[in-house]
Amino acid sequence: MNFVRIAIAIAVGGMPVSAQPLLTGVWASLQHEDQIERGPGPELGDYLGLPVNDAARLRAESWDPSRLTLQEHQCRVHIVSYIYRGPLNLRIWDEKDPETQQLIAIHNYISTYEQSRTIWMDGRPHPSPNAPHTFMGFSTGKWEGDMLTVNTTHIKMGWLRRNGLPESDQATLTEHFIRHGNYMTHVSLIADPVYLTEPLIRTEDFVLAAQDAANWLWPCEYVEEILNRPKGQVPNFLPGKNPFLKEFPARFGIPEETALGGAETMYPEYQRKLKTMPRPGGKK
Amino acid sequence: MKGLLVVLAASFSLSAQDIEVLPVQGSVYMLAGAGANVTLQVGRSGVLLVDTPAPALSGKVIAAIRKLSEKPVRYIINTAADADHVGGNESLAKVFGSATEVSVVNTPGATATQTVAILAHQKLLDRMSAPGASRPPWPTVAWPTDTFVGDEKEVYYNGEGIQILHQPAAHTDGDSIVYFRRSDVVSAGDIFNATSYPVIDLERGGSLQGVIAGLNRILDLAIPAHHEEGGTYVIPGHGRICDEFDVLEYRDMVTIIRDRIQALIKNGMTLEQVKAARPTLDYDPQYGAATGAWTTDMFVEAAYRSLTRKK
Numbered sequence: 001m002n003f004v005r006i007a008i009a010i011a012v013g014g015m016p017v018s019a020q021p022l023l024t025g026v027w028a029s030l031q032h033e034d035q036i037e038r039g040p041g042p043e044l045g046d047y048l049g050l051p052v053n054d055a056a057r058l059r060a061e062s063w064d065p066s067r068l069t070l071q072e073h074q075c076r077v078h079i080v081s082y083i084y085r086g087p088l089n090l091r092i093w094d095e096k097d098p099e100t101q102q103l104i105a106i107h108n109y110i111s112t113y114e115q116s117r118t119i120w121m122d123g124r125p126h127p128s129p130n131a132p133h134t135f136m137g138f139s140t141g142k143w144e145g146d147m148l149t150v151n152t153t154h155i156k157m158g159w160l161r162r163n164g165l166p167e168s169d170q171a172t173l174t175e176h177f178i179r180h181g182n183y184m185t186h187v188s189l190i191a192d193p194v195y196l197t198e199p200l201i202r203t204e205d206f207v208l209a210a211q212d213a214a215n216w217l218w219p220c221e222y223v224e225e226i227l228n229r230p231k232g233q234v235p236n237f238l239p240g241k242n243p244f245l246k247e248f249p250a251r252f253g254i255p256e257e258t259a260l261g262g263a264e265t266m267y268p269e270y271q272r273k274l275k276t277m278p279r280p281g282g283k284k
Numbered sequence: 285m286k287g288l289l290v291v292l293a294a295s296f297s298l299s300a301q302d303i304e305v306l307p308v309q310g311s312v313y314m315l316a317g318a319g320a321n322v323t324l325q326v327g328r329s330g331v332l333l334v335d336t337p338a339p340a341l342s343g344k345v346i347a348a349i350r351k352l353s354e355k356p357v358r359y360i361i362n363t364a365a366d367a368d369h370v371g372g373n374e375s376l377a378k379v380f381g382s383a384t385e386v387s388v389v390n391t392p393g394a395t396a397t398q399t400v401a402i403l404a405h406q407k408l409l410d411r412m413s414a415p416g417a418s419r420p421p422w423p424t425v426a427w428p429t430d431t432f433v434g435d436e437k438e439v440y441y442n443g444e445g446i447q448i449l450h451q452p453a454a455h456t457d458g459d460s461i462v463y464f465r466r467s468d469v470v471s472a473g474d475i476f477n478a479t480s481y482p483v484i485d486l487e488r489g490g491s492l493q494g495v496i497a498g499l500n501r502i503l504d505l506a507i508p509a510h511h512e513e514g515g516t517y518v519i520p521g522h523g524r525i526c527d528e529f530d531v532l533e534y535r536d537m538v539t540i541i542r543d544r545i546q547a548l549i550k551n552g553m554t555l556e557q558v559k560a561a562r563p564t565l566d567y568d569p570q571y572g573a574a575t576g577a578w579t580t581d582m583f584v585e586a587a588y589r590s591l592t593r594k595k
Contacts, residue, residue, distance in 0.1 A: 058566035062540060072503060072532045075511045113511050130306055130316040132525045135513055156513075157533045168570055169530075194569040220511055232500045234539040238547050239563075 020143045021179040023106065027090040027206035034202075038085045042163045045245035047261030048254065056165055056195035057260055061242050063164020066226075066235035075220035077113040077135040079158030081173045081190050084204050088112040089216060106141060106148070114218045119150050126153050133169050148177040160190070160200065168194035182208040198263045250280045303344045305351065306525060310467025311442050314519050315348055319368035323471040323519050324348075325464060327442025330355040334462050334471040334519075335363055336372030345372065346379060356380065359441060361448055362404040362428060363460050363473025363521070365411035365488070373402055374426040403437065404428035405450045408458030411488055418487075451475055451498040455482065455521075457489025461498065463505055470505055470518045472498075476531060478523025481564070481571045481583035482538060484590060492542055492590040499535040503528060537567050545587050555588050 031038055047057065067073055078086060089111040095104045108117040119141040126138055137155035141148055152173040160167045171192035178185045184206040189199045249259040255277040264270055304316045305324075315322035318337030322345060325332040331353050337345060349357065357380040362370050380400040409431050412422040437448040444466030451459045455474040462471040474483055475498035484490045502518060506528035509515035518526045544563040553561070564572060564580055572580035 053569075055566045055569050062566065067536070072512065072528060075508075076529065077511050077513065115511075128304060128306065128316075130304060130314070130524045132517070132527060133530070135511075156529060166566075170570065218511075232496060232535075232539065234536045234543075236536075236540045236543060238544060239561075 020148075021146055022094075023092045023148065023177055023179060023184065024094055025092060026209040026212055027092065027184060028209050029084070029086070029088050029090070030205040030207055031087060033204060034085070037161065039087070042161045043248040043251075044163050044242075045248045045259055046163060047161075047165060048259055049265050050160065050165065050261040051196050051198040051200055051263035051266060052160070052165060052261050053195060053197050056160075058239065059166045059195075060161075060164035061239065061245060062236045064235035064237055065164075069225040070234070071222040071224070074222040074225070075113075077115060079155050079167065080117065080136045080139075080152055081155065081167060081171065081188055082158060082160070083110055083112055083115060083135075084186050084188070085202070086112050089209075090206060091216075109216070111216050112218055113220070114216075119148075126151075137173065146178065150175040150177070160192075160195070166195055168192050170194050171196075184208070198266070246280075253279050255279055303341065303348045305348050308467070308469050308519065308525055309517050310464065310469065311444065312464050312467045312469040312471075312517075312519075313352065314525055315345060318345060319371075320366070320474070320521050321471075321519055321523075323462065323469075324352070325442055325444075325446070325467070326353045326355075327444075328355075329358065329442045331357040332359040332361070332439075332441055332446070333357065333376070334361045335369040335473070336360060336376050337368060338371040339375045342372045342375040342379070346376070357400050359439065360400055360402045361446075361460070361462055361471075362402065362408055363462065363471065363475075364455055365404075365408045365415075365458055366456075366474065369473065369521075370408075370412065370422065370426060374423055376400070377402065377425060401430050402426075402428045403430050403432075403439070403448060405448075405458045405460055406431040406433045407456075407489065408460075411456065411458050416487075449501070451501060452494060453489055453491040454494035454498040455490050456485045459498065461502060461505075468507075468516045470502055470516060472502055472518055472520050472531075474521035475499065476502060476518065476520045476526075476534060478520040478526055478530065478534065479571075480522070480573065480578055481567075481580065483578050484583070484586040486586055486589055486593075490586075490590075491593075492538075492587045496535065496538055496542060499531060499538065502531050503535060506531065537571070541567070542587065542591070545584070546591055549588070549591055555585060558588050559584050 091109040093107050095107060096102065097104055103121045105121055106119040110117065115136055117136040119139040121141050126140065131154060133154045133156045135156050137152040139150050139152040141150040155169060155171055155173065157169040158167045159165055167190065171190055174189040176187040186204045189201050191199045246256065249256045258265060258274060258277065303318055306314045306316060308314050311325050311327045313324040313326065315324055318341045320335055320337065322337060323334035331349055360373060360376065377400050409428045412427050415421055435450055439446045444464055447463040449461045449463065451461055459473055459475055461473065461475065475495055477483065482495045484492055484495060506516035506518060508528045512529045514527055516528060518531055520526055541564055545558060548558045548561055548563065559581060564584060568580055
């Protein structure tokens, strides 16, 4: 009888249900996709192809990059739904129960802002809505065939884009990590009831590093960047007073209405409408 | 400001829902589900509460306290004179032994009694004892037993220093922020309301600028542990446990809306024109409300009146 029990234990608990690919290792981000947005940064006023609502547009219009000179903003972290888009080194490793070898968690260490992230794989529930939010949120995952699917809640307020487009702290994130040999695709779906009318879907790719990356640290100490600023001042543009918003449509010959984005601008059918719209300077 | 009366009524009509106990940090816990959050400090000396919920929920709050400690309750600190912050003073003080009911202490023949002291700023007592014609005074047993008139009162309890910091003319004129120095937790009261626009009670001495000053004071108290996260935790009057970054985003929001309304006023706009300009549009999906005790309209009106009030 004991032999049977041991055999069942080995079959059920001691081996994976299916042989999932290992994500363990050091990964470097590839920047070929959406490079202008991810590297130099997006143009101010460029919301093209994003399912944002009017509230998101006004927040972005009010955004003054000088806000990042405030002491409390200087060391703010890219939230989990944005951080994988930056140039980063990513270390992934499994945590297993030493007795049963069951997978407890998959850990990520992200060099940007020295962020540690835990993806719980042991079926635990998400915390109470009254629990604190963090930049990396609270994540649970499961293998779906060869794909790791992760659900994240309890994310702090952050941005969809570095041009001021906001993401609220009510947003939730679904991710898929898919390995193809030495490459890994990361798919993210952001649902934000405050600032998005439809989920925002983005992808990034990583390559497995043959050697450990050189830089894993991101020290940050705030400094006094603007002297004699009145206490409590928050840099912002009043509605209608941001002088930079029209630069993007003018430079690229895009209708101003189109630059404001919205769900409609995500889909191929929008190209037909685009052909009928006036461009800056009166051209079509 | 009639809406504030609705706030009071609404907080008393809460059903006896479950109270959730959340460990925050050090000796401090947050009790959620009682309307306004209740902050609890538990230690070897006893129990200290910041704010008390509606009487209907007192039994559940007591049960939650007793799960954490059988020690006596020694202090209640009130951060504001609203029903969802002082509503349980009377019922809890009766259970735990009100200082106001002990007339003879250290007198031969008298029995020493453990009492609970209720601490608050003097202006909060004024609002409870003489609230004006529109509302009745609170029963004397619910009143603070020890008040202070300056900027700060200090208590040392359960092995840590506790600062009760008066924040003048913010949500009301009797608000306090409570800072637990060893646990490194701030109990902010309704100066920081994580679920709605700040309630500015002009009738009871509140002001928009005072709320912003209070939020900036919390930012001064809070120190993040790593990259603007963790470190000092902040318990808001309503909503989830927060830290400095959450207060920062909220402070930015209130300040930006202040700047917009101020600019519209400077352009000569009336209250109705300011409302029509929708100066809160970008924050409404998160903090706004079209119905209920504190609507977006009421917030904009309070902000407008606060900024145009003659000093």
